[in-house]
Amino acid sequence: MTTTGPIRSICCIGAGYVGGPTMAVIADRCPHITVMVVDLNAERIAAWNHDDLARLPVYEPGLDAVVGRARGRNLHFTTAVDDAIAGADMVFLSVNTPTKTRGVGAGQASDLRWIEASARQVAAAANGHTIVVEKSTLPVRTAEAVKAILSAAQGTAGGTKTFSVLSNPEFLAEGSAIGDLENPDRVLIGGEDETAIESLASIYGQWVSQERILRTNLWSSELSKLTANAFLAQRISSINGIAALCEATGADVREVGRAIGTDSRIGAKFLQAGPGFGGSCFQKDILNLVYLCRHYGLEQVASYWESVVGLNSWQQQRIARLVVNSLFGTVSGKRIAILGFAFKADTNDTREAPAISICRDLIEEGAQLAIVDPKVGDQQITQDLGRPPVDPVTAARGVPLGGDGTWIPAESVLEAARGADAVLILTEWQEYRHLDWGAIAAVMRQPAWLFDARAVADAAAARAAGLSVWRVGEG
Ligand code: UDX
Numbered sequence: 001m002t003t004t005g006p007i008r009s010i011c012c013i014g015a016g017y018v019g020g021p022t023m024a025v026i027a028d029r030c031p032h033i034t035v036m037v038v039d040l041n042a043e044r045i046a047a048w049n050h051d052d053l054a055r056l057p058v059y060e061p062g063l064d065a066v067v068g069r070a071r072g073r074n075l076h077f078t079t080a081v082d083d084a085i086a087g088a089d090m091v092f093l094s095v096n097t098p099t100k101t102r103g104v105g106a107g108q109a110s111d112l113r114w115i116e117a118s119a120r121q122v123a124a125a126a127n128g129h130t131i132v133v134e135k136s137t138l139p140v141r142t143a144e145a146v147k148a149i150l151s152a153a154q155g156t157a158g159g160t161k162t163f164s165v166l167s168n169p170e171f172l173a174e175g176s177a178i179g180d181l182e183n184p185d186r187v188l189i190g191g192e193d194e195t196a197i198e199s200l201a202s203i204y205g206q207w208v209s210q211e212r213i214l215r216t217n218l219w220s221s222e223l224s225k226l227t228a229n230a231f232l233a234q235r236i237s238s239i240n241g242i243a244a245l246c247e248a249t250g251a252d253v254r255e256v257g258r259a260i261g262t263d264s265r266i267g268a269k270f271l272q273a274g275p276g277f278g279g280s281c282f283q284k285d286i287l288n289l290v291y292l293c294r295h296y297g298l299e300q301v302a303s304y305w306e307s308v309v310g311l312n313s314w315q316q317q318r319i320a321r322l323v324v325n326s327l328f329g330t331v332s333g334k335r336i337a338i339l340g341f342a343f344k345a346d347t348n349d350t351r352e353a354p355a356i357s358i359c360r361d362l363i364e365e366g367a368q369l370a371i372v373d374p375k376v377g378d379q380q381i382t383q384d385l386g387r388p389p390v391d392p393v394t395a396a397r398g399v400p401l402g403g404d405g406t407w408i409p410a411e412s413v414l415e416a417a418r419g420a421d422a423v424l425i426l427t428e429w430q431e432y433r434h435l436d437w438g439a440i441a442a443v444m445r446q447p448a449w450l451f452d453a454r455a456v457a458d459a460a461a462a463r464a465a466g467l468s469v470w471r472v473g474e475g
């Protein structure tokens, strides 16, 4: 155990969806602590420093106000990684940990190269005693690797360099990150060094009550994060499976959800049927859990959790197939308006968005998609679909029947719907709840469909406007 005084300076490595908002809230709530957020990506840092708070690299409701209060006071964004580490009493590792795409564990294990690189940077640049906090979602026992790297540097620099490692997983959900950070259900701190644990607990203690700050050992903390995400994702696959059964039997999944959600043992949250879960965490964390279980010879447990991801992919394929089947078995050369590309409302994040696989399937079938999303730009969609949009002149001429599928960006819902045979809602943006279906139907090619994979549109108004309507989970 090492003694340490109060924390005066923090460095966070990684200015992404987790690091940026988390550090902004810490800086806002702890004006006496200097918070340096560092990233190798100079463009991202420049965006965090942009004068126009509407152009921060992460879109989160309320984030602009928090950054506006703290930035330049005790919150700083910089690419000077080593200097920030050297000046910090506490370093958060908040770098990306995507699923490995090749080698051992490809498709399941996490790629830890960024964690390893940042741990090595901390080992080299730190000064005196440094508390290193794992913030990224990590496979269980990653702290061991981080510790091994740091202990190689322990005692160097004249014996003054020492480290403590903590796990402090982040439970914020995108779109509600600021509220989740300001008023968390719990804060979890895992570790062995009680002094370090209490140092971190005292930071959160500035605005979170002590009974909500849970202390565990390192491995329980790491595993709790994977387990929380696995349980949440499992609820979505469960309700999506029941939605398909509702469609087949004439039940309504929202009625079933209400009926089961009032059972206090089940609870009402996370029972919205939809196009499947997306986001950077759920699939990655479950696959991590599956990999871990297999590693420890727990095949039944591994396949149980694997089926949650399997059902999620099936739900996405099912929706693409359903659209094709409803449009007389072919979408070749047909225009389909896609409303929403982000993986959920109130974020510009598209990682693992169900829209990606559904749009790819429809393009594969030859459809011409007109994609609109209030926060996701063309460049991001191009990257996600692996193809640029077709130019507007060619698009205006229409796609020859049997030609290759394409996509174009649209500025508004009405523009996307013009000449379309169907509108497909994939993200639950608030504005899609109040669309003028009379005006939309008037610009579509008849007979036309509304496929509402989020059950947010006014289905009665769409039907009254002459559209055929499919809503997820409605029989
Ligand atoms: C999740 C966890 O909620 C959070 O605690 C963790 O830190 C990171 O992973 P996030 O992925 O940002 O957060 O968003 P979340 O609200 O959990 O939604 C994940 C996906 O599930 C989205 O695609 C969302 O649309 C979908 N979802 C959620 C449903 O389809 N139905 C629901 O009832 C809830």
Ligand code: ADP
Residues within 6 Å of the ligand: 013, 014, 015, 016, 017, 018, 019, 038, 039, 040, 041, 044, 081, 094, 095, 096, 097, 114, 115, 117, 118, 121, 136, 280
């Ligand atoms: P998350 O959703 O977990 O926050 P992101 O991908 O949004 O993930 O952000 C992770 C950030 O970490 C990226 O901006 C990336 O450039 C940054 N990063 C990764 N490795 C390092 C490193 N060694 N030093 C500094 N920044 C890093």
